Amino acid sequence: MNNFGQNLKEARENAELSFYQNPGYQFERRMRKTFIIKANPKQTGVFNVTLQEPLRIDSLSDIFLENFTTFHSTADHPPATLPCSAYVLRFNEFNHQGNSTDSNSFNSLIIPNENTGAPEAGSRKIHKGKKLNFVASINPTTLTKISGTITDLDGGIDTMFETTGDMFLAEFVIVSRD
Numbered sequence: 001m002n003n004f005g006q007n008l009k010e011a012r013e014n015a016e017l018s019f020y021q022n023p024g025y026q027f028e029r030r031m032r033k034t035f036i037i038k039a040n041p042k043q044t045g046v047f048n049v050t051l052q053e054p055l056r057i058d059s060l061s062d063i064f065l066e067n068f069t070t071f072h073s074t075a076d077h078p079p080a081t082l083p084c085s086a087y088v089l090r091f092n093e094f095n096h097q098g099n100s101t102d103s104n105s106f107n108s109l110i111i112p113n114e115n116t117g118a119p120e121a122g123s124r125k126i127h128k129g130k131k132l133n134f135v136a137s138i139n140p141t142t143l144t145k146i147s148g149t150i151t152d153l154d155g156g157i158d159t160m161f162e163t164t165g166d167m168f169l170a171e172f173v174i175v176s177r178d
Contacts, residue, residue, distance in 0.1 A: 031176035045157030083154040
């Protein structure tokens with residue numbers, strides 16, 4: 001009987017303590033991290049950039065492309081041709097599983113080139129204005145660099161970025177799964 005009295009006392013104390021708790025909205029925070037790639041692929045189409053500090057991913061997460069912007073310092077690139085209607089991005093660190101009817105865009109990220117003609121010298125263009133486009137899922141890891149390639153639809157490397165002043169800026173969001 002003494003044990004029953006002790007349990008009853010603890011139940012009353014717990015009930016009194018829960019009286020002061022917020023019964024309203026329950027909100028679980030999702031872990032999000034962002035990183036930005038600023039790269040100058042020049043005429044090679046290859047980029048290999050080092051992050052300022054290691055990016056630690058602690059749990060299974062999804063990577064989303066937040067925005068993609070280019071800067072072209074020449075007046076005639078990219079040319080107004082069919083292959084230059086989109087950028088094809090490949091990342092060595094992400095396991096992007098995208099099927100395609102074309103070998104150049106297989107397992108790649110396609111970003112439409114929204115330039116309607118040759119950009120003016122020194123122009124900037126936001127090519128991907130929609131938010132949070134899925135890129136890939138990633139297992140726990142630590143990233144210190146991001147590398148890959150950027151080409152046109154035909155795999156051309158010299159048509160999208162011509163000079164050392166041309167560059168792209170890509171912002172990514174990593175969202176931890178629950």
